[in-house]
Amino acid sequence: MLNMPSTVAEDAAKAVELKNEGNVQIKKLNYPKAIEFYTMAIELDGTQSIYFSNRALAHLKLDNFQSSLHDCETALKLNPKNIKAYHRRGLSYVGLLEFKKARNDLQVVLKGKPGDTTATRALEVCEKFIREERFRKAIGDDGESNKARFCETVRLDTFDSNADLLKYEGPKLTLFQLSDEKGDCAGAEISDMNPEFISKLVEMFTQGKNLPKKYAAAIVSHANRLFRKEPTVVELCNRETPDAKITVCGDTHGQLYDVLNLFRKFGKVGPKHTYLFNGDFVDRGSWSCEVALLFYCLKIVYPHNFYLNRGNHETNNMNKIYGFEDECNYKYSSRIFDMFAESFESLPLATIINDDYLVMHGGLPSDTSCSLEDFKKIDRFSQPPREGAFMELLWSDPQEADGFGPSQRGLGFAFGADITKQFLEKNKLKKIFRSHEVRMSGVQFEHDGKLATVFSAPNYCDTQGNLGGVIHVVPGEGKLLQNGNDDENLIVETFEAVPHPEIKPMAYSNGGLGF
Structure with a gap:
């Protein structure tokens, strides 16, 4: 189907349909399938920032942080005002343990969306890691030497x-x-x-x-x-x-x-x-x-x-x-x-x-x-x-x-x-x-x-x-x-899975991001 002759307008219209189907799969929590639909949409129309930032979300859900990062960067080149791309790139950096880069993106998100719960929690996690790293460097500790043996x-x-x-x-x-x-x-x-x-x-x-x-x-x-x-x-x-x-x-x-x-x-x-x-x-x-x-x-x-x-x-x-x-x-x-x-x-x-x-x-x-x-x-x-x-x-x-x-x-x-x-x-x-x-x-x-x-x-x-x-x-x-x-x-x-009490994953998490 993708190789059939078509006008740019027809491709763009079909790409929107595929993107929408990808969104449906996200709601169904079927992230691999969502990636497939977003990818087909991008192949038809690679000019839409939202297609890349949506695929980034699906990659995040699968812990594919590097793939998510690449999609966010493309999304931001296409639309530097895509706040979701900044948010998802920030979370990608957290997953990659690059907390200073994550902090920069999350601060951008919070300027545009003050009080956003997920971004606020993620920023708190980043600040905590950065403080700990700064403290270790200040005392000349590599994190491993002279450790307490609890x-x-x-x-x-x-x-x-x-x-x-x-x-x-x-x-x-x-x-x-x-x-x-x-x-x-x-x-x-x-x-x-x-x-x-x-x-x-x-x-x-x-x-x-x-x-x-x-x-x-x-x-x-x-x-x-x-x-x-x-x-x-x-x-x-x-x-x-x-x-x-x-x-x-x-x-x-x-x-x-x-x-x-x-x-x-x-x-x-x-x-x-x-x-x-x-x-x-x-x-x-x-x-x-x-x-x-x-x-x-x-x-x-x-x-x-x-x-x-x-x-x-x-x-x-x-x-x-x-x-x-x-x-x-x-x-x-x-x-x-x-x-x-x-x-x-x-x-x-x-x-x-x-x-x-x-x-x-x-x-x-x-x-x-x-x-x-x-x-x-x-x-x-x-x-x-x-x-x-x-x-x-x-x-x-x-x-x-x-x-x-x-x-x-x-x-x-x-x-x-x-x-x-x-x-x-x-x-x-x-x-x-x-x-x-x-x-x-x-x-x-x-x-x-x-x-x-x-x-x-x-x-x-x-x-x-x-x-x-x-x-x-x-x-x-x-x-x-x-x-x-x-x-x-x-x-x-x-x-197969068995029933358990109605407690969600990461229910006790304060700084956990869930991606």
Whole structure:
């Protein structure tokens, strides 16, 4: 249709229809489809600023910050007075963690639309980040040196007079204050965490109740110590015990009720069932504290059957933007958030299963000489840098084209099937499992079947309508052709979202933007 001869007027009229259909898809929350319609409109008439700024909104909703930025810049060239383009470019810069540039655009928005709620909140976030950065530079601190070790130095007795502890009627724990050879505090230990406590904890969470801060602090401190003892690349194996299943799960993003359903559907954690959650278990969803505490309790009870890889949302910048910090401050305290933030730095970056499957949250590094041995040498106990293998393991995505391309997110790179094949051959692996992106089918095999994206947050953010998925590693007991599987050692299963209380995503967020 687009190649048929037509007058400029006919093209322009058709472009308006396509733009309007894109707007309909935005209202339906079908952002990929909206991008398709806006793109067709632009192909017919590339002179309309609004087409680009509308497509920028759809890209924002998909966290494609770099693509959104490009569209906003084109929109502003066509119409320098397009206030929505300034607004969306400002939010794109926030997503790209370029807060000074974001501040400039948001100030323009607020001059034209004083009191705009979203722009005001976004500007407050930017000002906070800029102040923190200015303070670090003033004291000569790079943000990593001489950091307080909150989990290791926590004093449990400082929580004893808190009202939440005095009024607590839930399941009890026995907590111990650890100390070093000098008698200084060295973290907390829980002696009697067990499956019964976890069951009662889940019941309490589904009743909308919180743990006392003292319990939360002890749980995070104890779990952090376990994570720190693990290597940067964890190695799991069930080749000799095929009846012991290993289940790989993707993003869960604070969707507690779907996490609980996942365990009901696929089985509880135990000596015969190991779970690996592949990052992004906080942010977005409004039960991120509950999911994190549940996972940490499972780690304490089943240290050799429950594992967590770090995702790009287990980082300070993401937590400040996407809601976890605000939720943690609301339900617990800034001190508990600081402990969580430290524990996130302790999480492994990747896992190898049976010397066959590499599992990491994002994607492969842009340095093709980088190997598994190089991954193992990464000093992970920090916030990830803006470039390099550490960051790319958390941020990069696959693409259809070969080679490397720019990331639509603006962080990391897009990598092709040839890069995946080369890495697998070089490191003698069969497949890569990664997460980081919604897949409507829950699990999607890509790159000639050598890479699988697994996403375990069904109906993501209550809007996407996607299935959740998991991959079970069961040597010799796999189900071929099921959900695209071609491996006799794998079972690929999906699940639907379940009802939850009427609390919207990011419900506790003060500065979270939602995009």
